[in-house]
Amino acid sequence: MDVDAFVLTHRPTWDRLEELVKRRKHLTGAEVDELVDLYQRVSTHLSVLRTNSTDGALVGRLSGLVAQARSAVTGAHAPLWREFARFWTVSFPVVAYRARWWWLSTGAAFLVLSAVIAVWVAGSAEVRATIGTPDEIDQLVNNDFASYYSEHPAASFALQVWTNNAWIALLCLGFAVVLGIPIPYILLQNAANLGVNAGLMFGAGKGDIFLGLITPHGLLELTAVFVAAGAGMRLGWTVISPGHRPRGQVLAEQGRAIAAVAGGLVAMLLISGLIEALVTPSPLPTAVRIAIGVAAEVGFFVYVFVLGRRAARAGESGDLEDAPDLVPTG
Template sequence: MDVDAFVLAHSPAWDRLEQLVKRRRTLTGVEVDELVDLYQRVSTHLSVARSATGDAVLIGRLSGLVARARAAVTGAHAPLGQEFVRLWTVSFPVVAYECRRWWLASALSFLVVAVVIGFWVAGSPEVRATLGTPAELEQLINHDFESYYSENPAGSFALRVWVNNAWVAAQCIGFAILLGLPIPWVLFQNAANVGVSGGLMFGAGKGDLFLGLLTPHGLLELTAVFLAAAAGMRLGWSVIAPGNRPRGQVLAERGRAVISVAGGLVVVLLISGLIEALVTPSPLPTYARIAIGVTAEVAFLAYVVHFGRRAARAGETGDIADAPDVVPTT
């Protein structure tokens, strides 16, 4: 098909539809009928363009125009309840599932850094000396580390933890606009903090206390941070290597999908914060507290695998329904 001839023949109809969509709130009855007619015709043009040409610019223009015209014609939006269900059964889990390689790489890198720094601190008196005076380190090891989880009321402590963790996750996602390059540094800083704390506690023979306090909430908390980092780096990488699709289309699709990750992580981090405030400092035996943390982690991973894999097999990407650049036509 001759694309230039196709555009020349139909562009007046496209321009007229564009005008009517812009004036949709002030249309006369005749113009409303014209809008519906043009919407149907341009939908057909889009179908033809997709099947007979590979012109991404033309397809993108018509996709956006058809999507806007559909909104003007139907004025319909999915019910709020339906959007909520879609977020938790499709959008959030499928993006998390598709990010699994980035997610795993983030977790392994974090663990390696934390363990290496932990062994370094635990085995080197010189390194520990640079972290504080003997009195300061003794106060941290014997009092501050444990009292941190119980010195404030549970409600205010949970809120503070939630806000702090949400900020770390937001940084990871937000840095996607810089191609995700700062995200490894954010992860390194947090891994270093965990490694230093672990090194001091293990070096003082209190490794069991360290793990007993960190594990209940830390598993889910760190998993959420790793997911945020994975989503941000994957989005940044899509700019560098978009595959066989237009870079703008891939970036728009994954960018919108990342919004669902941000929304889902708000709830995941809230649960983690509640565990940290209510379970970690509780008088429950250490094994019981750890069991609660492990159960929450396993439940979250099972949820992502179940719903994410099912949505991925159905061709879902986590993008919003009827996205302008991928809107289906008949």
């Protein structure tokens, strides 16, 4: 089957059904009959596409439209808890999963660059001399770096950390509107900062302290930034290469899906902020603190790759407009 021709032929029907669904509270009798008829026809179209198309975003969008139309016909409203549950079990994990190669490659490049800078700084006294005076570096490695995590009350520190990291993540998402071009620069700045601090600490023989303080919260925190950067650059690339569908339609779908990323990152950064405020400076053994950070990171990967893969295979796109605001009852 020629899927492009099929879509071109039936898109007016889908658009008309979408229009009726949006006006479902103000339809005339004739329009209600039309809604029922179009719902049945579009359900058939969806069945055909599920069998013949590999375009998950298109299938996901049509699935949402059919679900909304079915619910408009039956008139049963979805409770808020169902929408909340759908967000965490479908919308956020599927968007993160679909963008996985973007943020995984972003993370790999970030860590490699940080490691190169760290080795360069740790191995060169000349480089360290350009960063600060011996007294300034001594103050950092022997006092400031460790005290940073304990000099403020836990609650206020957690809020400060969350606000800072949320701002970086939202910048990455926001820059998607300019094709994601500034995002690599933001990542470069953060990679350089991490690499310099690691190099100074390792160069002073304090590498164990550095890893013991950074690892518990840093794994999930950096992953959140990588997800934001990957999703933002993916959206930018969508504008450049939309595939076989209209650029405006693809951009709108991906843009709405970005909202799911933003919501999910709030939770990720909140968790990493709590770990940084409560676990990192705690008297727990270093191995225990690191284990908590690793557990949080593994939990995120399991969450995304289990629920996200399942939703992707079901044709979900993460487009918030696909989420049925009504529960089918018939």
